[in-house]
Amino acid sequence: MKKIIVLILISVFSFASEPSFHDEFEAEFKKPKDDFDPLSGYNRAMTHFNDGFFTYVVKPTAKGYKYVVPEVARNGISNFVTNLLFPVRFVNNVLQLKFDRAGKELGRFLINTIWGFGGFMDQATHTLGMEIYKEDFGQTLGYWGVGEGFHIVLPFFGPSNLRDVFGLAGDLSLSPTSQVAHNTIPYKTGDQFHWREDLTINSILLLNELSKNPDFYEIIKKDAIDLYPYLKHAYTQKRNQEIKE
Numbered sequence: 001m002k003k004i005i006v007l008i009l010i011s012v013f014s015f016a017s018e019p020s021f022h023d024e025f026e027a028e029f030k031k032p033k034d035d036f037d038p039l040s041g042y043n044r045a046m047t048h049f050n051d052g053f054f055t056y057v058v059k060p061t062a063k064g065y066k067y068v069v070p071e072v073a074r075n076g077i078s079n080f081v082t083n084l085l086f087p088v089r090f091v092n093n094v095l096q097l098k099f100d101r102a103g104k105e106l107g108r109f110l111i112n113t114i115w116g117f118g119g120f121m122d123q124a125t126h127t128l129g130m131e132i133y134k135e136d137f138g139q140t141l142g143y144w145g146v147g148e149g150f151h152i153v154l155p156f157f158g159p160s161n162l163r164d165v166f167g168l169a170g171d172l173s174l175s176p177t178s179q180v181a182h183n184t185i186p187y188k189t190g191d192q193f194h195w196r197e198d199l200t201i202n203s204i205l206l207l208n209e210l211s212k213n214p215d216f217y218e219i220i221k222k223d224a225i226d227l228y229p230y231l232k233h234a235y236t237q238k239r240n241q242e243i244k245e
Contacts, residue, residue: 037150038150039150042153043151043152043232046154046155047153047158047227047231048227049155050153050155050156050157050158051227053156054217055217058207059210059214059217062214063211065207066212066214069211074208074212076120076121077205077208078208078209079112079116079119079120079122080118081177081208083108083109083112083116083118083119083122084119085175086105086106086108086109087176088135088136088137088171089105089132089133090105090106091174092171093105093133093135095140095143096135096140096144101135102133104131104133105132107130108124108125108130108132111128111130134242137166137167137168137170137174138166138168138239139167139243140167140170142239142240142243146163148161148163148164148239149161149162151232152165153228158231158235159232160235161236177201220234
């Protein structure tokens with residue numbers, strides 16, 4: 001999340017060193033010939049919906065959550081979930097042949113689970129200075145040459161693409177939060193994927209993360225002339241960079 005903010009701010013500050021604003025706008029927003037965007041109409045509408053939903057629902061809720069839940073509790077929840085999602089990072093590092101990083105992720109998990117009271121404290125980072133290596137199945141597909149496909153804006157969650165949607169399904173199969181939903185929450189409709197429970201749990205976790213900086217979205221969009229391509233291009237550049245790392 002911090003990377004995308006930095007990326008966008010750099011692009012904004014670069015206006016001052018260019019010959020003209022018009023040239024910069026053309027370079028940034030002119031649609032390239034190979035920019036296949038068959039869902040552009042839907043994506044624009046969903047971007048508008050998400051913008052309103054975040055501004056008038058999510059942001060106030062996140063601020064209320066921040067006011068009610070102490071910082072130490074919110075940090076503990078964040079640390080616990082990060083530790084719990086170890087299988088996603090570990091497996092995808094292995095699938096990308098990044099065995100050294102996978103080994104370090106295993107070390108982080110053991111340290112935080114044992115020394116960090118089940119993961120509520122991130123001793124690996126704060127005491128030992130161990131880096132976290134975030135990898136997901138979308139990055140794994142990209143690592144092995146799978147193209148991103150066309151852009152898709154997901155309801156409530158924002159920019160994505162066809163490759164990352166398939167990747168998300170793979171990550172959910174590894175995610176312990178999904179397994180918690182499947183095994184502990186009563187279910188009556190016969191939907192084997194338990195998407196309602198997954199959505200509920202992950203929405204709470206997302207709210208916890210957003211409460212740390214409820215104004216981040218305003219920082220991202222404040223200089224956008226056209227919000228949809230602005231977020232789309234920022235997301236694409238961010239994901240391409242993550243795949244290269």
